[in-house]
Amino acid sequence: MASDLRVSLTDRCNLRCSYCMPAEGLAWLPTEETLTDDEVVRLVTIGVEHLGIREVRFTGGEPLLRRGLADIVARTKALRPSPEVSLTTNALGLSRTAHALAAAGLDRVNVSLDTIRRDVFEQITRRDRLDDVLAGLAAAQREGIVPVKVNAVLLRGINDQYAAELLGFCLEHDYQLRIIEQMPLDAQHGWTREAMVTADEVFTSLEKEFVLTPDPEHRGSAPAETFLVDGGPAKVGVIASITRPFCGSCDRVRLTADGQVRNCLFAREESDLRTALRGTATDEEIAAQWRLAMLTKRPGHGIDDKSFLQPARSMSAIGG
Numbered sequence: 001m002a003s004d005l006r007v008s009l010t011d012r013c014n015l016r017c018s019y020c021m022p023a024e025g026l027a028w029l030p031t032e033e034t035l036t037d038d039e040v041v042r043l044v045t046i047g048v049e050h051l052g053i054r055e056v057r058f059t060g061g062e063p064l065l066r067r068g069l070a071d072i073v074a075r076t077k078a079l080r081p082s083p084e085v086s087l088t089t090n091a092l093g094l095s096r097t098a099h100a101l102a103a104a105g106l107d108r109v110n111v112s113l114d115t116i117r118r119d120v121f122e123q124i125t126r127r128d129r130l131d132d133v134l135a136g137l138a139a140a141q142r143e144g145i146v147p148v149k150v151n152a153v154l155l156r157g158i159n160d161q162y163a164a165e166l167l168g169f170c171l172e173h174d175y176q177l178r179i180i181e182q183m184p185l186d187a188q189h190g191w192t193r194e195a196m197v198t199a200d201e202v203f204t205s206l207e208k209e210f211v212l213t214p215d216p217e218h219r220g221s222a223p224a225e226t227f228l229v230d231g232g233p234a235k236v237g238v239i240a241s242i243t244r245p246f247c248g249s250c251d252r253v254r255l256t257a258d259g260q261v262r263n264c265l266f267a268r269e270e271s272d273l274r275t276a277l278r279g280t281a282t283d284e285e286i287a288a289q290w291r292l293a294m295l296t297k298r299p300g301h302g303i304d305d306k307s308f309l310q311p312a313r314s315m316s317a318i319g320g
């Protein structure tokens, strides 16, 4: 059974990263279909108390857009056993909310930042908001939500040539950089394997400026393969979902903002817990439905199979 739960709190976002969303945005979920704060907490509680969930990551869309976020974090931390609670965010507004999130017990934060060049940032995200992200990163650090991790997706000819510069920035500020291979989860279905920057290409470009050696620490079920930079202790991670898939050790399960359980990012089926939740189902009955949904988890994402079909929902609607 999975022990790591990713909860999407909204499918909405204030950026438009080209590898995730189209410029005009997407048709957002109607409010009545989105789980309320109480419904989110009830499902997370069932996960922790009945299904062995030990880590909860809130994501989206942009989770900082959710007004009740700090309260949801605090109520999740108060569960027993208390799960590790983290956030994946674009950090817009984090400089204002980091204090409340730290007070609520947030353990860790992953901030998505693909470049530190203002023009390139705007080209990728279609918004001129680099300064807000940098302020958000600094606030998380100041509030002790550490280690602050930075997630980056590299796009050929757009920011891949600046990977070493981004690593240098992260080393300077004591943020841990993790570079993620681009996955076929964009709403526009524009992904191609040829255009994707591979983990091998990432190493080649980083090794022009840094010495990378395998991290002696055990990787476990972590998706990032980590390396010591210039002998350590600083590290850099590469999440090579496409060229070095780690499906065999995956311990994740996902809950969408409208209450559907997905047993894989690439799953084509979902299990509707919201209907059960809004009906008369007991926690035990919801847990049983959730368990059943996990039984159909496939052994791999199958991106290399001829029959691979991109899931109907894109990354921002699933919860990355």
Ligand code: SAM
Pocket (backbone or CB within 6 Å): 013, 019, 020, 059, 060, 061, 062, 063, 088, 089, 090, 110, 111, 112, 151, 152, 153, 180, 181, 182, 183, 184, 185, 186, 315, 316, 319, 320
């Ligand atoms: N808005 C928040 C953020 O950007 O951190 C949380 C949601 S976002 C969908 C979560 C992560 O998914 C981000 O780190 C983003 O870079 C990554 N992501 C989005 N689309 C992707 C894609 N097609 N391939 C790989 N990673 C992607």
Ligand code: SF4
Pocket (backbone or CB within 6 Å): 013, 014, 015, 016, 017, 020, 021, 060, 061, 062, 090, 112, 315, 316
């Ligand atoms: Fe928004 Fe995150 Fe998708 Fe960028 S990656 S558009 S910040 S949901």
